Amino acid sequence: MITPAVDIATRVYNHAWKIDPIIRSLIDTDFYKLLMCQSVFRNRPDVNVTFSLINRTPSVRLAELIDEGELREQLDHVRDLSLTRGESTWLRGNTFYGKRQMFRPDFMEFLEGLRLPPYILEKRDGQYELTFEGPWPEVMLWEIPALAILMELRSRAVLKGMGRFELQVLYARAMTRLWEKIETLRQLDGLRIADFGTRRRHSFLWQDWCVQAMQEGLGEASQGGAFTGTSNCLIAMRRDIEAIGTNAHELPMVYAALTDSDAALRQAPYRVLADWHEEHDGNLRVMLPDTYGTRGFLNGAPDWLAGWTGIRIDSGDPVATAEYAIRWWQSRGEDPREKLVIFSDGLDVAEIAMLHARFNGRVKVSFGWGTLLTNDFRGLVQGDGLAPFSLVCKAVAANGRPTVKLSDNPEKATGPADLIAHYRKVFDVGPQERRALAV
Ligand SMILES: Nc1ncnc2c1ncn2[C@@H]1O[C@H](COP(=O)(O)OP(=O)(O)OP(=O)(O)O)[C@@H](O)[C@H]1O
Ligand SMILES: O=P(O)(O)OC[C@H]1O[C@H](OP(=O)(O)OP(=O)(O)O)[C@H](O)[C@@H]1O
């Protein structure tokens, strides 16, 4: 168990001189990765994929901030990790989403034998090009640790020159800021909110602190509070709280890339959910509709999808999209008040409060709060060197074919320009509003 009161500032000060592994466990990752990994292991185990780092904030010149040797040391350390006996016992024996044995024995055997595959690291124009290539069920597990390592090495690079008192005050300010956010959230009647902040956290220990602050400040949902849990499996295990997860864009992106006709391409996002339907029920039947445009996805959806529990809204205008989803459920004879809407796109307290006020009661509302929960150090050091930025790691190819993501915001689109244009035509995506990305 972690002792509850790690003095993070003192620790940062004392650890500045030795190797300090950032990722210490294969389950220091998002729960949805394990859910998706099991699904891929069952349905598409032989697909080869490439994941690549994408820095959507090029003004943050990562290769000038982070030492290449330190980065390699951290990445190599992850390749030495394997599932511990305690972690395996927890995954095999714990109840997730009310279900025992969520992870099947054949998948657990695969996970127990797993070491993460090699990485390819190069420097170009002040940025790191970091790529992972190999079997999909293995490569996909690099995304979250790779991002968390880069984010934390960047934090450490900025913190390195700071004195002990300076660090104390910095963390005191960050703690105060988060606590004030929690005090605001406490006012929201019927709120439900989870930590989604692993990938772009300031550091592991800071995320762990944030989760505990949410636990105490909001109370756990199982005891009538607003905090539903964390997407981080390691923290969920150690602190005995719920592990929370849905599914991600990599599934439709890879399925889509593997199709051979426009008709099959159009069906690919539904194929993903048909496979998911086989495996999961209840609160795990949450669709992510924006990969190739939410409206087209909902308009063309088979009826069985209207019976699903909910929807995750992850790009574009969240109000307009939730209103659209409500009308869609009504048009399919479903009662929106029974449906779950999870907002998860770059949230902070003001937007959470606005969305809660507008939708609570009309649907079951829930929030996945990421970077601005676990990495809000904006304005806390000179030059704003600790401000979070938009770093992602995406599936860019499947069996040698490039993948595409459109989403409801062109700023989040990925893939070669000609293919993006093709997908826009096939999925009949009209004009889209460009929205600046905070994270
Ligand atoms: N990045 C991390 N990932 C997982 N657990 C961590 C991480 N950093 C610290 N911990 C755990 O948090 C607890 C307190 O950590 P802390 O690092 O302050 O103690 P420590 O004596 O400095 O240990 P260490 O030498 O492992 O860093 C320990 O149980 C430690 O294993
Ligand atoms: O509060 P946040 O920091 O937004 O954290 C949650 C986000 O993280 C994930 O996406 P990711 O950022 O990896 O990719 P995307 O932005 O392209 O969806 C997820 O889909 C959410 O959008």
Ligand SMILES: O=C(O)c1cccnc1
């Ligand atoms: O489970 C999810 O949907 C999730 C978890 C973390 C970050 N983004 C999404």
